[in-house]
Amino acid sequence: MILIDGKKVAAELREELKQEVNELKTKYNKVPGLTVILIGDMAPSQIYVRNKEKSANEVGLKSEVIRYPDTIEEKTVLEKIKELNNDESVSGILVQLPLPRHIDKQKVIETITPLKDVDGFHPMNVGNLSSGYESSVPCTPLGCYLMIKKIEPNLSGKKAVIVGRSNLNGKPMTQLLLKENCTVTITHSRTKDLKAECLEADIIVAAVGIPELVKGDWVKKDAIVIDVGINKTENGLVGDVAFDEVSKVAKALTPVPGGVGPMTIACLLKNTVDCFKRSQK
Numbered sequence: 001m002i003l004i005d006g007k008k009v010a011a012e013l014r015e016e017l018k019q020e021v022n023e024l025k026t027k028y029n030k031v032p033g034l035t036v037i038l039i040g041d042m043a044p045s046q047i048y049v050r051n052k053e054k055s056a057n058e059v060g061l062k063s064e065v066i067r068y069p070d071t072i073e074e075k076t077v078l079e080k081i082k083e084l085n086n087d088e089s090v091s092g093i094l095v096q097l098p099l100p101r102h103i104d105k106q107k108v109i110e111t112i113t114p115l116k117d118v119d120g121f122h123p124m125n126v127g128n129l130s131s132g133y134e135s136s137v138p139c140t141p142l143g144c145y146l147m148i149k150k151i152e153p154n155l156s157g158k159k160a161v162i163v164g165r166s167n168l169n170g171k172p173m174t175q176l177l178l179k180e181n182c183t184v185t186i187t188h189s190r191t192k193d194l195k196a197e198c199l200e201a202d203i204i205v206a207a208v209g210i211p212e213l214v215k216g217d218w219v220k221k222d223a224i225v226i227d228v229g230i231n232k233t234e235n236g237l238v239g240d241v242a243f244d245e246v247s248k249v250a251k252a253l254t255p256v257p258g259g260v261g262p263m264t265i266a267c268l269l270k271n272t273v274d275c276f277k278r279s280q281k
């Protein structure tokens, strides 16, 4: 079994990006910039944002975090986003989710220009991705996709089963694999026989947030299994895949932690560099 080392793949991607940023600096005499807006003081968001900032600095991006208290008015945030949309030194804008209840998430997402939408959440990017056009792609599914391609460069004709239909993971993951000519099945809480669906899969991507849902006898021998779940349980942090059982049948499997997580942030940096490059065309 191949244990997919997300930390290592992410470090390789950061190294590539670092070189690319250096080349862009020589060519354009400026570097891509990432601006993160963080509202409130929720601990997980604070940690994510600190990691994003650290990684951005590591590859040589210009990085800025704008912090607001959770009492900030929606109007102020939207005005700031519009200002950043027009700021040439900013290549990518990310508003850390979740937001306080009085701020409309969809309004925030749609105010970010699609050209700087490094999360790939803007309806324009969602549409472009599903039409197979150039777009920003949400960081987590992009990270999963890059790890799958490392294991199996030719995905044409493979059967992929996605567990979970979220806008954040399941749906964009489907589009990425469809583009690679996979036959993709999206499953969800109303799927009649999830085990039977999974047993058909050459590739399983589990992104539902149910601890250890995908069991060893749900997985075909030599399948590639990607675990997007991060669930806090009495036994510590576990994924959506029963790791020990599945590791006995799968060809390749991502651990939790150390699989998808590190790739998500590396892909955010990649999206920032890609937005910069498109803006220079």
Ligand code: GUN
Pocket (backbone or CB within 6 Å): 094, 095, 096, 097, 098, 119, 139, 140
């Ligand atoms: N909060 C947790 N994950 C994410 C993400 O991928 N993007 C944003 N903007 N907020 C998040």
